[in-house]
Structures are given as C-alpha cells and as structure tokens.
Amino acid sequence: MIKRPIIIDTDPGIDDAVAIAVALFSEELDVKLITTVSGNVSLDKVTYNAMCLLKYFGKEEIPVAAGASKPLLREVIDASDIHGKTGMEGFDFDEPDMSKLLKEHAIDAMRKVILESNEKVTIVPIGPLTNIALLIRTYPEVMENIEELVIMGGSTGRGNAGVMAEFNFYADPEAAKIVMKSGLKISITPLDVGLKALVLPEDSEQIKLMNKTGEMFYSLFKRYRGGSFSTGLKMYDSCAIAYLLKPEMFETAFTFVDIETKGELTYGCSVVDLRGYLKEEPNATVCIDVDAQMFRDWLMDRIRNCN
Numbered sequence: 001m002i003k004r005p006i007i008i009d010t011d012p013g014i015d016d017a018v019a020i021a022v023a024l025f026s027e028e029l030d031v032k033l034i035t036t037v038s039g040n041v042s043l044d045k046v047t048y049n050a051m052c053l054l055k056y057f058g059k060e061e062i063p064v065a066a067g068a069s070k071p072l073l074r075e076v077i078d079a080s081d082i083h084g085k086t087g088m089e090g091f092d093f094d095e096p097d098m099s100k101l102l103k104e105h106a107i108d109a110m111r112k113v114i115l116e117s118n119e120k121v122t123i124v125p126i127g128p129l130t131n132i133a134l135l136i137r138t139y140p141e142v143m144e145n146i147e148e149l150v151i152m153g154g155s156t157g158r159g160n161a162g163v164m165a166e167f168n169f170y171a172d173p174e175a176a177k178i179v180m181k182s183g184l185k186i187s188i189t190p191l192d193v194g195l196k197a198l199v200l201p202e203d204s205e206q207i208k209l210m211n212k213t214g215e216m217f218y219s220l221f222k223r224y225r226g227g228s229f230s231t232g233l234k235m236y237d238s239c240a241i242a243y244l245l246k247p248e249m250f251e252t253a254f255t256f257v258d259i260e261t262k263g264e265l266t267y268g269c270s271v272v273d274l275r276g277y278l279k280e281e282p283n284a285t286v287c288i289d290v291d292a293q294m295f296r297d298w299l300m301d302r303i304r305n306c307n
C-alpha cells in the first residue's frame with residue numbers, strides 16, 4: 001500500500017490528541033511531521049503536549065516543530081475552558097525529551113519536508129491557520145508540491161467561539177482568509193460535521209477498556225468540555241482524518257468560502273456561499289453532513305487499532 005504523506009498542524013488539545021493518534025496508527029498515512037501552533041492553549045503548552053503524545057504512543061521518531069506563538073493580527077485567544085489549563089488536562093503524561101523538538105520553525109520544517117518529498121504532501125491543519133498562512137506567503141515555492149489542505153475549521157452556520165465564528169478560524173481570521181484565497185486544493189470539515197462526530201457514553205465505556213490509548217483518552221474525556229460524556233463528546237479534529245481515510249462518510253459541496261475579517265459582529269465567520277449569491281468561483285470542498293453512525297463505528301475501530 002502506498003502511504004499518503006501528510007503533515008499535521010495542530011494545537012493539542014484533547015480532540016487533537018484523538019486525531020493525531022488515529023493518524024499515527026493508520027497504515028494508509030505517512031505522518032512526516034507534526035507542527036504546532038498557538039490555539040487551544042499557548043505554543044509552549046501545545047508543543048509540550050504534542051511531544052507527550054508521541055512519547056506515549058512510542059512514535060518519538062516523528063519530528064515535531066513549533067510554529068507561531070500568536071495570530072497574524074488579532075490578540076491571542078485560547079480554549080483552555082474546553083481543554084483545561086494545560087490543554088490536555090486529565091491525564092499525567094511522562095515527561096517527554098524536549099531536546100528532540102526540532103530547532104527550526106514549523107514553516108521551515110514544513111518547507112523542507114514538502115520540497116524533499118517525491119510525492120505531493122497533504123497538510124492537515126486542525127488548529128488555527130497561522131502556520132499555513134505564514135508558510136505559503138514566506139515560501140510560495142512549496143505550493144506546487146502540496147497535494148491538498150484538509151482543514152478542520154469554520155461552519156456553514158453558527159459558531160462555537162463567536163456567534164458566527166468557529167474557534168480555529170476565530171483565533172486567526174486573517175490567516176484563514178489568506179489560506180482560503182491561496183488557490184490550493186482545500187477540503188474543510190467544519191462544525192456542521194464536527195458537532196455530529198460524537199463519542200457517546202457507551203462508546204466511552206468501551207474505549208476505556210480497549211488499550212492504553214483508550215485508557216488515556218477516557219481520562220482526558222473526563223476533563224474535555226467539547227460536549228460531555230452524557231450528551232456526546234465532539235471529535236472535531238478526527239473529522240479531518242476521517243475525511244482523508246473514509247470520505248464516503250461525508251456529504252460535500254464544492255463551493256466558495258471566504259472569511260469575514262472586517263465585521264464588528266461577525267469577525268472570523270466563514271462565509272460558505274452554498275447558493276452562489278456572491279458569484280465567485282468555488283475554492284473549497286466543504287463537508288456539509290456526515291453519517292454519524294458510520295463515523296462512530298469508524299472511530300471505534302481506529303482507536304482499537306491504536307496500540
């Protein structure tokens with residue numbers, strides 16, 4: 001099987017942790033690099049968390065590079081209310097060897113991986129898009145060797161961080177706008193599917209007993225406020241990996257997407273023009289629905305495989 005080369009750009013983050021695990025243990029994917037970005041919590045914490053995860057999964061050979069510590073323009077916001085102060089509260093990870101963290105900036109590490117790859121590289125941003133915007137503006141030569149961006153972000157409707165803004169896009173709207181206008185092949189798994197991609201109570205009880213990864217996830221889930229044990233835990237970021245590995249789970253629309261960066265009340269809103277009012281050429285494939293049961297079955301199977 002030819003493994004698809006990917007880079008995961010992330011802000012772990014409890015739901016990021018699940019997405020990263022599934023990707024690392026998927027034989028279809030070759031995770032070439034993990035880059036971190038300020039988002040759920042500060043850059044130092046998300047970077048430490050990424051290193052903790054790789055140590056926990058026995059995958060310390062995968063390089064990690066830290067990226068942007070703040071958005072391009074707006075003030076820093078975080079989601080520590082959702083993920084805890086550390087960003088992955090609920091489980092005590094062994095100290096990782098932080099000397100293994102790459103010395104170069106995330107965009108330099110991404111540039112090297114992309115330009116050296118014999119196959120076009122897919123980038124999976126599951127945090128704010130600051131690193132991605134910096135990468136394509138600083139090193140435009142990478143564009144021709146990027147296969148696709150598969151992004152967790154945005155919403156065709158209401159937000160989860162602002163009235164009309166989803167957290168990843170709200171955390172750096174200007175970066176999101178740069179990326180949407182880049183001309184790269186873009187697929188998006190927005191809140192519309194993230195809110196239906198749930199780990200239900202019966203799933204959590206099974207996950208707890210599956211393996212050491214499930215045991216760790218269960219501990220994190222007790223602190224995760226992206227939903228709840230009883231109503232379902234929202235696996236936003238795993239939707240991006242699910243789209244890569246089982247796109248048939250999703251209903252999609254090829255449409256025009258832009259980001260509001262001037263709206264006083266709608267700053268960070270992803271404007272998804274499903275009915276073509278703006279008469280703009282489509283620039284993204286947007287997942288507008290997901291088979292929730294198929295997602296659950298898929299995720300349980302993938303977590304079972306994380307060992």
Ligand code: RIB
Nearest residue numbers: 013016040126167168236
């Ligand atoms: O809106 C969901 C996104 O914001 C996810 O990436 C999650 O990690 C949170 O940071």
Ligand code: CA
Nearest residue numbers: 013016126127
């Ligand atoms: Ca995330």
